[in-house]
Amino acid sequence: MSESSDRALLDLIRRRGPLTVDMMTSEMGVTATAVRNRLARLLGAGLIERHARQDGRGRPKHEYQASVEAHKRLGQNYADLAVALWEEMMTAVEDRKLRRALFTRITDRLAELYRSQVKGEGWEGRLTQLSGLLQVRGVEAEVAHDGAGRPAFLRQHSCPYYELAEMDRAICALERKMFEKVLGKGLTLSHCRLDGDRSCDFQPKSATAGTALETPAPRKTAPRHHEDDVNRV
Numbered sequence: 001m002s003e004s005s006d007r008a009l010l011d012l013i014r015r016r017g018p019l020t021v022d023m024m025t026s027e028m029g030v031t032a033t034a035v036r037n038r039l040a041r042l043l044g045a046g047l048i049e050r051h052a053r054q055d056g057r058g059r060p061k062h063e064y065q066a067s068v069e070a071h072k073r074l075g076q077n078y079a080d081l082a083v084a085l086w087e088e089m090m091t092a093v094e095d096r097k098l099r100r101a102l103f104t105r106i107t108d109r110l111a112e113l114y115r116s117q118v119k120g121e122g123w124e125g126r127l128t129q130l131s132g133l134l135q136v137r138g139v140e141a142e143v144a145h146d147g148a149g150r151p152a153f154l155r156q157h158s159c160p161y162y163e164l165a166e167m168d169r170a171i172c173a174l175e176r177k178m179f180e181k182v183l184g185k186g187l188t189l190s191h192c193r194l195d196g197d198r199s200c201d202f203q204p205k206s207a208t209a210g211t212a213l214e215t216p217a218p219r220k221t222a223p224r225h226h227e228d229d230v231n232r233v
Contacts, residue, residue, distance in 0.1 A: 009038045009185050010047055014070060018051065018063035039064060047073070072188040086164055086171070109175055113179035116180050123204070124152045126183055134160075144201070156180065159193055169194065176202060 012027060013019055019027075044046045047070040052060040079194045093099050118129045127143045131154060134141040144155040165171040172189055179202055180187050186205035191197040 005034075006038050006041055009035065010042055010066065010070060013048055013064055014066040017065040018053075019065075020053075020061050020063055024064075081162070082164055083167065086168065090168060090170070097227070103170075103177075104173065107177045107181060110174075110178040114182045119146055123183075123185070127152055127154055130154065151204050153190075153201055154187075156200040156202070157198070157201060158166075163195075165194055172200070 009024065009028065016023075016027070021032055021035050021039070023034050028035065039048065039050075039221065042052065047067055048064050049067045050064050052061050053063050054060045089099060089102055093102065114133050116128060117133055118126050120126070121129070122145060131141040131143055135158070137160070138158075139160045140157040142155050142157070143152050146151050161163055161171045161175065172192060172194070176187050176189050187202045188205055189200060190203045191199060191201040193200055
C-alpha cells in the first residue's frame, strides 16, 4: 500500500466489514469516488474481496471485506516468537548434539522453501533465481560481481533475521548453511552488515568444476571468522 488513506480504509474494512461503499463514505467522510479509487487499489493488491448482496428487487449491492492475505500481512509479529524460540533452543537445550540436530533440521526446512524453485542453469542462473525468490519475500538481494574475474555471488542489502542476528551471530551461519543447501555449493560470508558493511555477501568457496578461487578482495578491517559462529551451536 503506497498511500496512508488506503491503509485507513483497509483497517476500517478489517474491523467493521463487510461494508458497502455508502457505509465507507459515511464513516470516513469522503466522496464515493475517493472510496472507489482506494478500493480499486486494495482489490488489485489482493487485500480485499468484493461480494454481491441482493436486498429485494433492483441491482445488487457490493460489500467489501478483508481477504485472507490482508489478515496474514497485517498485525503479524513473528520476530518476538522467533527470538523466544531461538533463545530456548540455544540455552534450554543443553545437549550439544541435540542442538546441532535441531540446527540442521531448521536449515533443511528453510532450504525447502527455495530448493524446488532453484534449478539448473549454471551457477549464476541459480543465484538469479534465489535472489528473485528472496525479493518476493521482501529481502533485498541481487547477484553481484567484484570485477576481479571471480564467480558471481549473492549480495543481501537487508537481513530477514536482523534482530535475531544482533542477539546471536549463529543466525548468520544458519542462513549461510541454508543457502549452501539451496545452491549446492559451499559459501563464505565475506562481508556482513553486523560488521559494519553495507551488505551481506555470500561468495562461493570454489569455482565450478572444483577450481579454487582466488583470495577475496582485501577489506579495510579484518572479517570475523563466521565459521566460529556455527561451531558454537
